[in-house]
Amino acid sequence: MSTLLEVQNLKTYFFRKKEAIPAVDGVDFTINKGETVALVGESGSGKSITSLSIMGLIEGSGGKLMDGSIKLEGQDLVTYSEKELCRIRGNEVSMIFQEPMTSLNPVLTIGEQITEILIYHKKMSKKEASKKAIALLKLVGFSRPEQMMKDYPHRLSGGMRQRVMIAIALSCDPKLLIADEPTTALDVTIQAQVLALMKDLCQEFGTSILLITHDLGVMSEVADRVIVMYCGQVVENGTVEELFEQPLHPYTEGLLDSIPVIDGAIQPLTAIKGNVPAPDQLPSGCRFAPRCPKAMDRCIGELPKLRTLENGRSVRCFLFEEEASQT
Ligand SMILES: Nc1ncnc2c1ncn2[C@@H]1O[C@H](COP(=O)(O)OP(=O)(O)OP(=O)(O)O)[C@@H](O)[C@H]1O
Ligand code: SF4
Ligand SMILES: [Mg+2]
Numbered sequence: 001m002s003t004l005l006e007v008q009n010l011k012t013y014f015f016r017k018k019e020a021i022p023a024v025d026g027v028d029f030t031i032n033k034g035e036t037v038a039l040v041g042e043s044g045s046g047k048s049i050t051s052l053s054i055m056g057l058i059e060g061s062g063g064k065l066m067d068g069s070i071k072l073e074g075q076d077l078v079t080y081s082e083k084e085l086c087r088i089r090g091n092e093v094s095m096i097f098q099e100p101m102t103s104l105n106p107v108l109t110i111g112e113q114i115t116e117i118l119i120y121h122k123k124m125s126k127k128e129a130s131k132k133a134i135a136l137l138k139l140v141g142f143s144r145p146e147q148m149m150k151d152y153p154h155r156l157s158g159g160m161r162q163r164v165m166i167a168i169a170l171s172c173d174p175k176l177l178i179a180d181e182p183t184t185a186l187d188v189t190i191q192a193q194v195l196a197l198m199k200d201l202c203q204e205f206g207t208s209i210l211l212i213t214h215d216l217g218v219m220s221e222v223a224d225r226v227i228v229m230y231c232g233q234v235v236e237n238g239t240v241e242e243l244f245e246q247p248l249h250p251y252t253e254g255l256l257d258s259i260p261v262i263d264g265a266i267q268p269l270t271a272i273k274g275n276v277p278a279p280d281q282l283p284s285g286c287r288f289a290p291r292c293p294k295a296m297d298r299c300i301g302e303l304p305k306l307r308t309l310e311n312g313r314s315v316r317c318f319l320f321e322e323e324a325s326q327t
Pocket of ligand 3: 047048049180
């Protein structure tokens with residue numbers, strides 16, 4: 001499988017009274033072509049800031065890209081001008097957010113919003129764009145797409161709006177779709193339908209997905225591979241099967257233990273004790289040490305590196321140092 005996106009040593013900081021807040025602190029991962037990768041971790045772990053950094057939207061949020069590279073098919077987006085990034089956004093990389101109402105323009109019809117993008121990015125004529133928009137709306141399951149073209153966002157349900165967002169996100173055949181908690185605002189039954197639709201269409205289009213979620217159930221249904229983040233860093237990276245069958249990092253173990261078992265016996269929900277430290281109050285050693293049931297003396301003063309093991313998985317924990325094939 002060939003690599004689509006390669007993120008290396010990504011550091012995105014915020015600054016409060018000269019004090020640095022390392023929201024994303026040396027993140028490394030890759031996404032292959034056609035692959036669905038889930039980014040998981042508790043609130044505040046840096047998932048959204050990672051995705052905004054990839055989209056080149058970080059300056060707008062008040063943050064600063066301090067270091068690292070974001071290579072899309074070998075081209076480093078970090079070196080791109082705002083004009084070049086505008087061409088990439090929505091065209092080669094597109095994004096779906098949790099609440100589609102904030103991304104849709106309330107005063108434009110659905111048709112106007114989709115055709116506008118096609119005219120801008122694909123240089124289509126109004127007629128061509130309209131034809132393509134109708135086809136896209138049909139693809140995301142609207143049985144009367146011509147009618148939908150004339151509708152305004154507020155007239156649609158949350159699930160319908162999110163399907164419109166999928167149509168918009170896929171309108172320019174992007175190479176990568178970043179979906180940040182795309183279904184958390186929807187009813188549980190609708191969530192599954194919307195996710196299945198997104199996954200099916202991306203497979204059909206050959207689009208890779210970076211799915212941000214803190215729902216491990218959602219992750220297990222759609223992802224091929226999982227990146228687990230904690231306090232702005234990747235702590236584990238492996239396939240969904242590997243993670244569920246044998247989680248390596250104590251944090252991943254804790255996350256999996258917090259999923260209630262629905263089939264079979266009901267298990268008590270054992271959430272990870274303690275809280276995620278604030279990014280301006282990180283412990284000096286392993287960032288998980290204050291909550292880790294396996295912490296050793298060494299973990300208090302030393303920060304473990306993300307190491308790749310001989311079996312290809314990677315983990316940031318001293319317990320696996322011996323098995324690491326490289327440092
Ligand atoms: N505009 C900002 N100013 C200062 N700090 C910020 C800002 N945005 C994010 N942060 C900090 O960066 C860290 C990472 O935030 P991020 O939004 O990426 O978390 P997340 O993993 O997406 O969490 P959630 O699951 O709640 O969406 C947080 O600790 C947050 O406090
Ligand atoms: S390095 Fe130590 S504290 Fe950190 S996760 Fe591993 S065992 Fe726990
Ligand atoms: Mg977020």
